[in-house]
Amino acid sequence: MVAVIGTWVKALIVIVLLGNLAEFVLPKGDLRRYTGLVVGLILLLAMVSPVWNILHGAHPSLIQQQLLGAPSSQGLGEVIRQEEWNQAQAMVLTYPGVTRCAIKESGGRLAVTVEVTGTVKHKELQHYIAGALQVALGGNGSIPANIEIVVTPARPAVGTGITRQKEG
C-alpha cells in the first residue's frame, strides 16, 4: 500500500518536473499559458485517478486478471459455470466404476455422458450424478428436469473430458 503511494508520488513529481521544463523551454506567449493549463489538468488527473479507482472499483484488478486471464468475450459468469461443471465431473468420477464423464450443454439441456466399467447399477449412478450436479450447480433438492444422462460402457480409446486412472 505504501509502495502504491510511493509510485503515485513519484509519478506526480515526474509530471511536475516535465511541466516546469515545458515552462522553461517554451517561449513567452499564449502557448505557454495553455501549456500551464494542460499540465495542471494532467496533474489533477494523475492525483485523482487512484482515488477514483478505489471509489468505483470498476477497473479489473491485477489479481483478478492473473487468475482468470485477460478479460475475454466469455465474461465471468461463463467461467464460473465451466468451473461448476468441472466440479460436478470430478464428483461423478469418484463413483466406483466410472472412468469418464463429460458435461455439455446443448439447447438449454445439460447432457452428461458417462462411461463405466464392470457392473454398475444405472439407477443409482443416475441418482448420484443428479446429486453431484445439484451440489455443484446449486439446486433445491429435486432432480433438475433438463438433464440428460447417458451411461455407456467404457471404450478403450481415450477421448476428451476428465478421465480417471484405474486403480490397480
Place this chain on the structure above:
Amino acid sequence: MQRLMIAILCIGFLLVTSPVVFAHGLDTMVRNQAQSVNTRVLDQEVSQLVGQHPGVRIPSATTIVSDLLHHKNPMSVPAILTGLEGAVAGDVAVEGRVLGIIFVLSVLAAILGRLTDSLGQGGVAEVSRLAVLSALILVALHSFGVAITMVTGLIGELWHLMEAIIPLLVVLMAGAGAFASAGIFHPLMLFTVNLVALLTRDWVLPLILFATIVELVGHWLPKFSLHHLGQLMRTTGLTLLGGLMTLFLGVMAVEGAAGSVADGVTLRTGKFLANTFVPVVGKMFSDAMEAVLGSSLLLKNAVSMVGALAIIVMVAFPLLKLFLMMVLYRLGAAATEPLNVPGVSSTLGTMANALGWLMAISGAVALMFFLVVTVVASASNGVVL
C-alpha cells in the same frame, strides 16, 4: 519460557522450604536467584545494541542487583555525558560543513542574481537560481536520507530490544508472584509493541518522507507546487502516530491497574491463609515467602533498569543528532534569508521542520517502549510492598 518459569518457581520453592534461607542474608539469596536466571543473552544483546556508541556501557542485570544492594549507583551519569559529548562534537563538525556548503551556494546564487539583474537579463538569473537550488536540495536530501535511515534503524533496534526483554521481564514478574499481571501483560504487551513499531516503520516514516520530498520539489520548482499534498501526507502520518500513542497509553494504564490489583489480592490471601491456618510455622512460612518474592522483585527491577537504561542510551544519540541537524538547518534558514534568493531559506526551513518531525516520531516510539518497561517494573511492585 515455560520451562524457565517452572525452573524459577522450583528454585523459589526450594528456597522457601530449605532452612538455608534463614541462615544466609538477603545478599546471598539475591545472588543465588540472579544466577538462576540467565540474563547473559539479554546483556549480550544490549551491549551489542549500545556498542556502536563507544565509551558507554550498560551494566548487566546481576551487576545492577549487587550495586543496588550495596547502595552504589549502578550507572555513572558522567560516562553517558562524555559519550554524548564526543558524538555531538563529530556530528556538529559534519553537519556544519554541510551547512557551510549550503551557505556558500546561496551567496553565490545571490551574487549571480545581482549580476544578471544589472546586465538586464531575467532568464539567466532564474537559471542560476535553479542550479544553486538543485545543488542545495541534493545536499539537503542526502542529509535527510541519513536522518531517516538512522530513525528506521533506531526503531528496529528498539524493537529487537523489547522482544528480547519482554519475555524475561514476564518470567521474573511471575517469579515475584504477579501471575495475573504476567498473564495479562505478555500477549497485550507484545502485540502493542509490535503494532507500534511496525506501523511507525512502514507507514508513518514513509509518509513523512513523501511529504518532505513533495514539499522540497515544491520549493525547487515553484510552478505546479504540491505543497498541500505534502501537508496532507504529513498530517496523515502524524495522526496515525498520535492514535497509536493514545491506544498504547490506554492499554498500558488498564493493564497495570488490573493486573496488580488481582495479584495483590491473591498473594495477600495466600499470606493470610498461611498465617492463620498453618499452626506454629505459618508466620515463618509467610515471612520466607515474602523474602523470596522480594528478592525476585529486586532482580526484575534490575532487568527493567537495564532495559530502561538501554532505551535511554540508544535513543539519546540519534535524538541529539537530529536535534543538532534541526538547529543547524534553522540557523541556515535564518542566515540565508537576507540574501533574498527565493526558495533557499524556505527549503532550509522545510528541512528543519522535517527533521523536527523525525525527532518527534523517534522520541514518541522510544517513550512508548520506555513506558512498557517502567509500567512492568511498577505494576508488580505493589504485590509485595
